Every structure is written in C-alpha cells, then in structure tokens.
Amino acid sequence: MSTSGRSDARTNHERLLVAARQAFTDSGGASLTAIAKRAGVGIGTLYRHFPTRESLIVALYRHDIQELIDLAPALLTSHPPLAALRGWFDEVARYGQLKYGVAEIIHAAAGGGLDDEYYTPFVHTIAQLLDAGVADGSLKPGVDPEDVLLQLGVLWRINPDNGGQARAARVLDLIVDGLLRR
Amino acid sequence: MSTSGRSDARTNHERLLVAARQAFTDSGGASLTAIAKRAGVGIGTLYRHFPTRESLIVALYRHDIQELIDLAPALLTSHPPLAALRGWFDEVARYGQLKYGVAEIIHAAAGGGLDDEYYTPFVHTIAQLLDAGVADGSLKPGVDPEDVLLQLGVLWRINPDNGGQARAARVLDLIVDGLLRR
DNA sequence: CAAGCTACCGGAGTGGGCTCCGTTTCGCAA
DNA sequence: TTGCGAAACGGAGCCCACTCCGGTAGCTTG
Numbered sequence: 001m002s003t004s005g006r007s008d009a010r011t012n013h014e015r016l017l018v019a020a021r022q023a024f025t026d027s028g029g030a031s032l033t034a035i036a037k038r039a040g041v042g043i044g045t046l047y048r049h050f051p052t053r054e055s056l057i058v059a060l061y062r063h064d065i066q067e068l069i070d071l072a073p074a075l076l077t078s079h080p081p082l083a084a085l086r087g088w089f090d091e092v093a094r095y096g097q098l099k100y101g102v103a104e105i106i107h108a109a110a111g112g113g114l115d116d117e118y119y120t121p122f123v124h125t126i127a128q129l130l131d132a133g134v135a136d137g138s139l140k141p142g143v144d145p146e147d148v149l150l151q152l153g154v155l156w157r158i159n160p161d162n163g164g165q166a167r168a169a170r171v172l173d174l175i176v177d178g179l180l181r182r
Numbered sequence: 183m184s185t186s187g188r189s190d191a192r193t194n195h196e197r198l199l200v201a202a203r204q205a206f207t208d209s210g211g212a213s214l215t216a217i218a219k220r221a222g223v224g225i226g227t228l229y230r231h232f233p234t235r236e237s238l239i240v241a242l243y244r245h246d247i248q249e250l251i252d253l254a255p256a257l258l259t260s261h262p263p264l265a266a267l268r269g270w271f272d273e274v275a276r277y278g279q280l281k282y283g284v285a286e287i288i289h290a291a292a293g294g295g296l297d298d299e300y301y302t303p304f305v306h307t308i309a310q311l312l313d314a315g316v317a318d319g320s321l322k323p324g325v326d327p328e329d330v331l332l333q334l335g336v337l338w339r340i341n342p343d344n345g346g347q348a349r350a351a352r353v354l355d356l357i358v359d360g361l362l363r364r
Numbered sequence: 365c366a367a368g369c370t371a372c373c374g375g376a377g378t379g380g381g382c383t384c385c386g387t388t389t390c391g392c393a394a
Numbered sequence: 395t396t397g398c399g400a401a402a403c404g405g406a407g408c409c410c411a412c413t414c415c416g417g418t419a420g421c422t423t424g
Binding site: 188189190191213214215216225226229235 | 409410411412413414415419420421
C-alpha cells in the first residue's frame with residue numbers, strides 16, 4: 001500500500017482519507033477544498049496525493065470495489081454464466097445507487113481513462129463473465145468487454161429515487177439481451 | 183420564435199447566438215463568460231436568455247436537431263423498420279461526433295430533464311421507430327423509448343478520434359441487438 | 365411629449381476546481 | 395551531529411459556473 005516515502009506524506013495521505021470519509025458519510029459529498037481543510041492540509045497536498053476527484057473516491061471505496069470484482073468469480077461458481085452476469089450487473093447497479101461515488105468511478109473509468117488502476121480489473125471481470133457465457137453457449141462471442149463497461153456507465157445517470165431501481169433493471173435487461181446468442 | 187418583448191432583449195439574444203456560434207466553430211467550445219464578452223453583454227444577460235449551457239447549445243443546433251428528428255419518418259418510408267432504426271442510430275452517432283454539442287444535448291436530455299423542449303421529441307422519435315419494428319415483428323414490444331434514449335447517451339462518452347467511430351458502431355450493434363425480438 | 369412602470373441589463377460576488385512555485389522539512393550520508 | 399538535496403508542503407492565483415440586485419432604458423399610457 002502506501003508504506004513508502006516520507007513520513008509526513010504518509011500521515012497526510014491518511015488524514016486526507018479520514019477527512020474524506022467523514023465528509024462523505026456526514027453530508028454525502030463535499031468540495032475538495034473543504035476536505036483538505038478538514039484534513040488540515042493545503043489543497044495542493046490533496047491534489048498531490050489524489051490527482052483527480054475519482055482517485056480520491058477510488059481510495060475510499062477500494063474495499064467495496066474489490067468486493068465487486070471478487071464477486072464475479074464467486075457468482076460463476078454458484079450460478080450458470082448468464083445468471084452470474086446478470087447478478088453481477090445487478091450488484092453493480094446496487095452499489096452505484098447505494099454507495100456514493102462507486103458508479104461515478106465506473107462511469108469515469110469507462111469514459112476516458114486507459115491504464116487506470118480500476119479500469120483494467122473491471123474490464124477483466126467483465127471479460128471473465130462474458131467468456132463463461134460464450135463457453136456455455138448463452139452469450140455471443142466477440143464482444144469487447146470495454147464496450148460493455150461503457151454501457152454500464154448509463155447506470156450512473158439514473159436517478160436513484162423516483163423509480164430509478166426499476167429503470168436500472170429495465171436497462172440492464174436491454175443490455176443483457178444485447179449480449180445473448182441469437 | 184423570439185419576436186416579442188423589448189427590442190434590446192431581442193438584439194441581445196441574437197448577438198449571443200452569433201457569438202456562441204463563432205466561439206464553437208472557431209475553437210470548438212468556450213466558457214460562457216467568454217461568449218458573453220464576445221457578444222458584448224454581461225454574463226447575467228447570457229444567463230437570462232439561456233439559463234443552462236444546454237439551452238444555449240440547443241438554440242444553436244435547433245436546426246440540426248430538427249433534421250435528426252425529421253429523419254426518422256423519412257427512413258421509415260424508405261427502409262424496413264430495423265434498418266431505419268439502425269440508420270437513425272448511426273446518424274445520431276455521426277451528429278454527436280461531428281457537431282459539437284449535439285451529443286451533449288442528447289446526453290443531458292436522457293439524464294435528468296423532464297419536459298425539456300428537446301426531450302419529448304427525441305423520445306417520440308424513438309417511440310416511432312420502435313413501434314414500427316414491433317408492428318413488423320422485428321423488435322420486441324414493451325420497450326420504453328426513454329430507456330433507449332438513455333442508452334444512446336453513451337455515444338457522448340466515446341472519444342471521436344482513436345477508433346471512436348468503430349467503437350460507436352459496435353456499441354450501437356449491442357444496443358440494437360438488445361431490442362430485437364427473440 | 366412626459367413620465368412612470370417594468371422588463372431588462374450588467375457585473376460584482378461567491379464558491380469550486382485545479383495549477384504553479386517559493387518554502388519547508390525529512391532523512392540520508394559523511 | 396551536521397549539512398544538504400530531494401520530496402513534500404501549502405496556499406495564492408486563475409478560470410469557470412452561477413446568483414443577485416442596484417441601475418438603466420424601452421414601451422405605454424395619458
């Protein structure tokens with residue numbers, strides 16, 4: 001993890017994470033300036049440790065993201081590929097609506113960032129699910145997992161309240177149907 | 183259109199549109215502050231005429247958007263429903279990559295805005311295309327056109343260069359496949 | 365033509381994102 | 395222990411989106 005470099009850097013890193021977590025749980029979001037102030041460091045320090053807003057959120061939710069990634073193989077052992085895929089999608093949607101920021105990350109990841117820390121594992125996870133479905137004959141071959149990740153990004157745009165859950169489910173239906181073998 | 187109210191309001195409206203169009207064609211985008219300055223009006227005036235960035239872009243591209251909307255019925259008379267749907271999607275993608283801002287509008291429309299000026303026509307257009315496909319037996323019934331519009335929003339996220347066109351085509355394939363009758 | 369009622373104007377003000385660079389401090393090596 | 399170079403700090407500064415309100419000038423009515 002972050003056990004290298006100067007000691008002040010390490011403690012500041014820690015303080016920033018604590019402050020950010022507090023800020024997000026207290027009020028569900030805060031300006032980066034406010035987080036830096038709360039952590040008792042300068043804004044420059046925050047940006048040095050977390051160059052983008054996403055990188056900060058990623059650090060906060062690393063655990064949850066890892067859970068999401070680990071879930072896929074688990075689902076694949078306990079369910080047929082298609083059900084695993086759909087179950088995983090549902091879970092992504094659930095995380096996105098529950099935990100502030102997770103969907104935002106997925107969205108950001110899908111958007112532009114190559115070689116980002118979280119992009120590759122996500123693509124890899126989707127690839128696993130797709131491969132299983134192809135092997136099984138339920139999914140069509142040749143689908144680029146990055147394209148699927150991109151599609152999942154729409155979940156981010158759905159307003160959680162006001163029937164957002166149903167809407168997400170419908171959209172996921174459409175996405176999955178697009179992946180089925182025909 | 184805008185032929186009511188005070189004369190200064192009308193001319194300012196016009197000046198803002200001209201300035202915005204220049205700014206977008208010159209450099210493919212500009213801050214609202216810069217556009218206001220270019221138009222020789224205060225920033226407050228810009229916001230009064232165009233409360234959101236989208237409303238300004240919409241005003242700029244109203245013509246193109248209308249073309250896009252009008253295209254659907256035309257395609258439906260000259261092509262079978264499925265081809266019309268796909269052709270229209272392609273055109274949306276093309277507009278999105280070509281004309282700055284159009285995809286942004288679609289994205290914004292799909293995102294939050296109810297009763298927005300451009301939202302309803304888009305949904306209506308998609309509904310037409312879907313209905314034709316359902317009648318024809320090529321598309322599955324019961325799909326919410328708003329969900330499809332939401333899905334089209336991903337086109338906005340695709341980087342035009344670096345194989346973006348191919349990517350958009352692949353994603354559209356997936357979306358269309360999700361709509362097919364099975 | 366005068367005068368007042370509004371609609372409209374303009375930009376100062378607020379707050380957030382992000383950068384840049386002069387200053388500080390850590391920790392290594394002599 | 396001391397000196398020094400690199401690493402890290404911190405906040406001033408810039409740009410932007412968006413709001414708010416005191417001032418201004420068009421239109422209408424007499």
